[in-house]
Amino acid sequence: MIDCQDILTAIEGEDMSRQTDDGKHEGYVAAWFADDRWSGGWGNGAFLITRRADGSMLPVDEWFPRPPAEVIGWRPMCECGWRGSFWTRVGSPAEEDISRQRGYSSEFGDPSQELDDAAMREWERHIAPSQAAWPVVQAAREFYDAQDRLTDVVRQARADGASWTDIGDAAGMTRQSAHERWSKVVG
């Protein structure tokens, strides 16, 4: 009997997933089984099944091991719920054809480095749009922070006796624009 905790301990030793900067996407290549169960990690000679076929998490005490011989293929997955295409496990190295999504595995059931790289390229295409937008997220954050700081220093300037004309001059706008922009928020 294989103990799930032993598998987990072995899995935790290596991090096989990759994460986007915003933390919303975490990709990995899952080992797939005939009943549409899958596993993101293996150790101590077995894969650990932690989810139901619909993707929801199983309670920890219902996790169970699966032997590598039962792996029928692989699929790139993302923690956001995205699933990539299926890669079929073939019986011999000669049958491997990465371009046709057929991969050979050793007795351990893990994909070859070449298959792993190719499958993760699918995940990279999946995250490309959010990666492209990531600089906007960062710049917007800086922009709103700067707006907050600007409001704070205007409030302080008013408290220290600056007129709306003084503040308008300092901010590069007219007295009226400065007043319209800040009078309601800083008093």
Ligand SMILES: [Zn+2]
């Ligand atoms: Zn994702």
